[in-house]
Amino acid sequence: MPAIEKVISATERERVVRLIDDHRKDWSLQQAFYLDPDIFELERQLWFPRQWVIVAHASELPEKGSYIIRNLFDEEIILARHGDGPDDIAAFYNVCTHRGSRLCTKDGRGRLMVCPYHAWAFRLTGELQTRRDLPEGVNPDELGLHKVPSKVIGGLVLCGLEPAHLPDIEPAAAGLTDLLLENGVGNARIIARKSYLTKANWKLVLENFLECYHCRPAHPEYFRVNGHVKVTAMRDEYKAKEWQEEIEAWHSVIGDAEFDKGVWEPGDLDTTPFAMHRKPIGSGRLTLSDDGQPVSCLMGGRTNYDGGENGFRIGRLSFLSAPNDYLTMFQMVPRSANETDVILTWLVDRDADANVDPEKISWMWDVTTVQDKKITEDNAEGVASRAYRPGPYTPLESQAAFFVETYLSQMRELITGDRASSKQEWGAPSQLFASPKATCNTRRL
């Protein structure tokens, strides 16, 4: 349930700006950014409303008339499929315009959505259908549901909180739709979903997700399966060379000149960052499974396994991992200054065998995310100590460092209204193999 908007005083805002200005580049954030409820409130008022995030997969609305309840940050929203086209999905705040009750209390299907309190009825396109009980002088056309900006991209349903604050989503749609469809995202069905409530600030969760320096000590299974960790978590020149050769060999076989597609993350607020990054899993493994063997049928019209994983970033809080035969969708949902939901959804091809084993499919990312929850919570506990001081990001954590820099610049701009100060040129990360764990690299290597 959203908290009531708290007024953050000018004094408090100035304090935050000073904290931003005191930041030491390539060192972790000062304590307040990981703990302070007032800073979370500023993020809630200023930063989150500028982010497009995945809220559902289109298959969750199977037919015209379907409506479902989902979360968008701290809000409950209704997604409704009002037509037969693949994009005919509308989104509304789940709030009746009569006295403010939840309109839908469970997913359903129908021509109208009827409020359980006083039976006011709304169409799937949001208009109020009820007429006769209205008091004189009240115009029913002004009592339609409150719309939520939404966009379907290659089977992913994205929403954002407030139309006035959201950047244009069209470049991301143009850049990603075909790539998502090639990976079978538009033709998938969900076989598992799991939420990992992590007692840590969302930025600690994201920093963890954006670096793989910890993969060797903290993720034995991930380390064993993924060849790239030899590079991103180790300083072994021989291993790095070996991996480079593996990449080149793989590259020559799949015949794809581009490993990274999409834009660079420009670091500013006017753009929704998006990207796709390709890399081999390594060691002859066909997919991200315990034994490297397939766990479902090939997706997206592929005819053979290429041993690669495609990683997508869509906005700043949503990711997708796509080996050849299944998908893992990641939603990072800030809940409070010290709680973040990490929601994983696994999908396979719509026509995959009914007997595919969700355990095998979810294995890699489940075991890894359970571990990440633990280490991120340990991180959050330490960061709360009076002994915590910012520490240096190593070259292997350059993506996390980059995120922190852009975040601070964006917050400064949002708090002060001063654009100029943030119009710096964002340099590329300083390390060749600085690849985030989920392979959703936002820059060319």
Add this chain to the structure above:
Amino acid sequence: MPAIEKVISATERERVVRLIDDHRKDWSLQQAFYLDPDIFELERQLWFPRQWVIVAHASELPEKGSYIIRNLFDEEIILARHGDGPDDIAAFYNVCTHRGSRLCTKDGRGRLMVCPYHAWAFRLTGELQTRRDLPEGVNPDELGLHKVPSKVIGGLVLCGLEPAHLPDIEPAAAGLTDLLLENGVGNARIIARKSYLTKANWKLVLENFLECYHCRPAHPEYFRVNGHVKVTAMRDEYKAKEWQEEIEAWHSVIGDAEFDKGVWEPGDLDTTPFAMHRKPIGSGRLTLSDDGQPVSCLMGGRTNYDGGENGFRIGRLSFLSAPNDYLTMFQMVPRSANETDVILTWLVDRDADANVDPEKISWMWDVTTVQDKKITEDNAEGVASRAYRPGPYTPLESQAAFFVETYLSQMRELITGDRASSKQEWGAPSQLFASPKATCNTRRL
């Protein structure tokens, strides 16, 4: 446990007054009134201390020497029967005057109440009995228990937080005592009590209680049993006419010219509103039970069933429903900005058969209150959304609208100290059959 009193700044108070002044008549409250802890704190400091509420039934103190612990808003109080007269009940804060411990930790009986911490003893009239341990110079007469204003009205024990702020209770006592006794309230015993902790602001709970527009969609059992809902929840002229005829027929049989007794709710702070309203249950039902058949013996000296229900309002947060053979007492207890206890107590005649079935007696209001808890909590969730905007009360919700208007006017007066602004004339509700669910209409029809 009460929270420590928070200082609400002048700026904050001005903000609330502006919110009050921005209110749109006959539309629901702005979001802050349903969520903001500061507004709840203002209510706690200013509004609640001006309300008399039911805290117990006199039968809970069966004999001289009985003392019981009850709640009065967020305070724990002791009620003690110190004499043989029906009104010889005193009330005290449950706080030892030595070091502040709870004095009583369970209900009991005796000549003295002895503190479990250091054994200081107090009389049932509040004086400190202990003498010898007192330090020199300390006057034991100044260490009596802190009194709570109390009043017994026709078997109901009412209290209020602070003598300085409470309106005169005598007019309510004069107006209601005989009516309560005629309904057997003074001669009753408790057979069931149940608390429905509702995660919603107390004003949402009260608005729900004060209108029956939702009774048809949300209360199938209540709708089936109570004839009046045909009118209050429907816009069917034929049904309305039918009901009017039923009322008139019933009226002619019971030979009672007055359906509503007591005062009008004047809407101001100097009066404790009270009222009684009579109406038939309808369709030949004898009482508010599943099959319409009696569930206990007749109360209050009645000799036959008249098929009616008498509804009482005592103050702004206590209600009583009285069909012919049992009573339901309602206490609405605000707990925090988003939690309200709704406590229901069922009573039958003191001499009723020991085998009366509490399930049958509590059925109507239990099933209805469980439903109300759910819909009010859904209301609270929606009201917390950033998409919530005040919506229009329909004519069928005029009592809720009236409560909201008087509440805002009272709060404005309390915050600003400005009486004039609130001395408007309160008009009657605009709708003939605007009867609140519990039939505790505060105005003549």
Add this chain to the structure above:
Amino acid sequence: MPAIEKVISATERERVVRLIDDHRKDWSLQQAFYLDPDIFELERQLWFPRQWVIVAHASELPEKGSYIIRNLFDEEIILARHGDGPDDIAAFYNVCTHRGSRLCTKDGRGRLMVCPYHAWAFRLTGELQTRRDLPEGVNPDELGLHKVPSKVIGGLVLCGLEPAHLPDIEPAAAGLTDLLLENGVGNARIIARKSYLTKANWKLVLENFLECYHCRPAHPEYFRVNGHVKVTAMRDEYKAKEWQEEIEAWHSVIGDAEFDKGVWEPGDLDTTPFAMHRKPIGSGRLTLSDDGQPVSCLMGGRTNYDGGENGFRIGRLSFLSAPNDYLTMFQMVPRSANETDVILTWLVDRDADANVDPEKISWMWDVTTVQDKKITEDNAEGVASRAYRPGPYTPLESQAAFFVETYLSQMRELITGDRASSKQEWGAPSQLFASPKATCNTRRL
């Protein structure tokens, strides 16, 4: 987990100083001191960092290389035995200097402590061992663990939050070490530990511990076993005389001229108060057990039972009770404005029989502390009422009254920075037998 430091405004500080100045000597504190989160925050920032407290017994670090995680107020710290000497114990905040993760997540043993997040390794003396991953220009010598001030005194490990704020611990070490060793504290092992989370402000917990006026009404077992309660909880001159004779007889037998050792509690912030007090248990009982019979072997090189209990105070929040054959260590840990952990640890001689019965040994203080938890929580509830007013301490509560006076004086000094105002002469308690329950009298009788 520690809360982020909250800025307490000048206005708020002035309000607290006014409350201090309004204090009525020998009456309990005003409500805000028991409830107000802002005052707790001031204590957290100003008062707690000036207190040395027991955090462990040295036997919990059995050998070189042992490290354990313990709590110091709201902080998690690591204690590490880095050498073979009895005092070779170092303490660190449990925070990795890389990205702030918890460094140790469980007790262990080794040459290095390795962070589970990115595998940074630290020596048991705190230096960063890891070298090769560090970014250029970062000096590893500046990335050692954050030290916590620590001191081993006669087997007790004491720590304090911040070196800059702690008073000198050496006088306490000099004054107590031999006395503790004589009581076998240095040669003990733990056989039981139990935490009593008490929903009450820490000052209510301490006031309870510092007086025995409540022992008769609230502690039947303690009252039965301990002769001194006849005096501290009763006003019976005959009993007092009888007790005085018992003390004198005991005194002549044990041949010890001093019943109280150590300094007077000077009441100021520059000193760590410490003391030892001796008294007979009474009635021929040999130890603090249900039947007065031994529960383990004699400690500290004693050769026979003298029927006495030695009580130690070390600082303002740690105590130790020592009858002849076992020890009870008391840690009072403030958790929030209304929660306090009371942690009891029972120890016997290192070479005591493996079959000693922890139930028998912990009986006296367990039963008493369970009762104290209840009465202190009842006290906290009453103190939170709007009817609470400070009440008079009786002469039997002079130690509690004394604590309250010194606490207020210290807080005033800390908030205003004004030393002069607190440099009053602290008088002795006004009552001869004002002995706190745990016999840790801070003054000569």
